[in-house]
Amino acid sequence: MALGYSMVYGVIKLINFAHGDIIMVGAYCTWYMMSRFGVPALFAALFSVFFCASLGVLIEKIAYKPLRKYGRLSLLVTAIGVSLFLQNVVQLIFKADPRMFTNFFKGAITIGGRQFSTATPATIIISVIIMTALTLLVKYTSMGRAMRAVSEDDETAQLMGVNVSSTISFTFAVGSGLAAIGSVFYCCSYSQIQPTMGSMLGLKAFVAAVLGGIGSIPGAMLGGLCIGVGESVTRGFVSSKMTDAVVFGVLIAVLLIKPSGILGRGSGEKV
Amino acid sequence: MLSVENINVYYGSIHAVKDVSFEVRQGETVTLIGANGAGKSTILRTVSGLLRSKTGRITFLGNDISSADAYKLAGMGLTHVPEGRRIFRHMTVRENLDMGGYIRSKEDNKRARRDVYERFPRVRERKDQIAGTLSGGEQQMLALGRALMSAPRLIMMDEPSMGLAPVLVQQIFGIIRELNEAGATILLVEQNARMALSVAHRCYVLETGRVVMASDAGDLLEDDGVKKAYLGG
Structure with a gap:
């Protein structure tokens, strides 16, 4: 989930507060397809990815694009607005009650005497695959180069013939599609969805992205892992009430010690 | 080839370019x-x-x-080498050149890259380096080379x-x-x-x-x- 965040931020320097809510929409989308139409899990998930990618592009076109030249603060406020909007629309359609989500990774595996749901290894494997694919995309394809160029200097990128609008749309599509994938895994592990689930999730994904070094893909992955492990350890050894405090505590600590994140590149530049 | 007739450009209320042809x-x-x-x-x-x-x-x-x-x-x-060079500092020299040829095919770029390297041996020497680490003169040559990539x-x-x-x-x-x-x-x-x-x-x-x-x-x-x-x- 942090991947999508980091990606969007990396290209347009926008902290997309609506990211968590896109995750939520993805979850509802998968749930609705499965429970109402009895669509097989895989297709429901794919549909949800497609739906969220389109939603991401739509949000970008309607809410962010007209404001792009007015600076980052207006975009930030708009992003919060979009986040509230999505939450309320979903509440309106599906009501505020939590819904049960059936884990479709059946069975469990036993490692070292402990039982895990198959969802856990599946999450890890698929995350690594996505991370690799993303890294390759950004590093070696011409679209990826264009994304990096736009992120560094959109004006010069235009002079090179890069269509900045479509590059940003593409980034939003990928970022939001990733949100949908994230939502599917989240739901399989936590089996409950509700319209406000996005805020906390989005915030945590954001923390993960910052922790790893915002804009860096492996960084986002690493940050996510740190937070996940940190949460579990706290829950196991200290108290489950402390988890959020620890997550944000870690964020504050990292920002104090290395503001650019674990794998972030320094902002000091030779001019 | 290029003709500019009576353009007027404003920055907000500042009239920066007046009737230029x-x-x-x-x-x-x-x-x-x-x-x-x-x-x-x-x-x-x-x-x-x-x-x-x-x-x-x-x-x-x-x-x-x-x-x-x-x-x-x-x-x-039409290519424009902007003021201050504006190379992509976080990309390698070669990636910068490839950005210059963004609109062209891979084969064209390969050929164009060879020409640029021939014209600017310094750029070739540094082709895998991150562009931000080049000296000012090298950066200017890279910016020129990047512009040439689009033929x-x-x-x-x-x-x-x-x-x-x-x-x-x-x-x-x-x-x-x-x-x-x-x-x-x-x-x-x-x-x-x-x-x-x-x-x-x-x-x-x-x-x-x-x-x-x-x-x-x-x-x-x-x-x-x-x-x-x-x-x-």
């Missing part, structure tokens, strides 16, 4: 000279589509490009000598002359008027957003008034 013919090197703030860069940015003129018309190779999107011009053979018909250069040591300035202007002799048409914006005039065929002098003089570059070098105003006596 000029043309660049096939095979020429034309320079726009003038002091800081005379509107030179603004004119280039308007031709490139990064800024819009309120009035007038800009045509390139017979096409009206007054309201064309900036990203489409690269494909038409341009017209190269617009904004202050290529800015911030460079005299030796490097000489070298850059040598390259500009070579490019022109090899058939490129060049529109050059410079504060270093003496150097600019030494490579240009024709020249337009700008003062606070207006063209105040247009002539052959050689005549201008001899002109006493110009000498006083722009060449330091």
Whole structure:
């Protein structure tokens, strides 16, 4: 989930507060397809990815694009607005009650005497695959180069013939599609969805992205892992009430010690 | 090849370019000279589509490009080496070159890269280095090389000598002359008027957003008034 965040931020320097809510929409989308139409899990998930990618592009076109030249603060406020909007629309359609989500990774595996749901290894494997694919995309394809160029200097990128609008749309599509994938895994592990689930999730994904070094893909992955492990350890050894405090505590600590994140590149530049 | 007719450009309420007209013919090197703030860069940015003129018309190779999107011009053979070089600092030298050839095919880029390396051996030596670590002169060569990657018909250069040591300035202007002799048409914006005039065929002098003089570059070098105003006596 942090991947999508980091990606969007990396290209347009926008902290997309609506990211968590896109995750939520993805979850509802998968749930609705499965429970109402009895669509097989895989297709429901794919549909949800497609739906969220389109939603991401739509949000970008309607809410962010007209404001792009007015600076980052207006975009930030708009992003919060979009986040509230999505939450309320979903509440309106599906009501505020939590819904049960059936884990479709059946069975469990036993490692070292402990039982895990198959969802856990599946999450890890698929995350690594996505991370690799993303890294390759950004590093070696011409679209990826264009994304990096736009992120560094959109004006010069235009002079090179890069269509900045479509590059940003593409980034939003990928970022939001990733949100949908994230939502599917989240739901399989936590089996409950509700319209406000996005805020906390989005915030945590954001923390993960910052922790790893915002804009860096492996960084986002690493940050996510740190937070996940940190949460579990706290829950196991200290108290489950402390988890959020620890997550944000870690964020504050990292920002104090290395503001650019674990794998972030320094902002000091030779001019 | 390029003709600009009566353009007026504003930054908010500031009237930066006033009724400017000029043309660049096939095979020429034309320079726009003038002091800081005379509107030179603004004119280039308007031709490139990064800024819009309120009035007038800009045509390139017979096409009206007054309201064309900036990203489409690269494909038409117009390239712009922006002020301050603006290379992609976090990318490698080679990736920068590939960005220059963004609109072209892989094979074309391979060939174009070879040509650029041949022209700029320094750039070849550093091809896998992160561009931000290059020296100023190397960065300028990279910026020029990047522009050449798109096989341009017209190269617009904004202050290529800015911030460079005299030796490097000489070298850059040598390259500009070579490019022109090899058939490129060049529109050059410079504060270093003496150097600019030494490579240009024709020249337009700008003062606070207006063209105040247009002539052959050689005549201008001899002109006493110009000498006083722009060449330091």
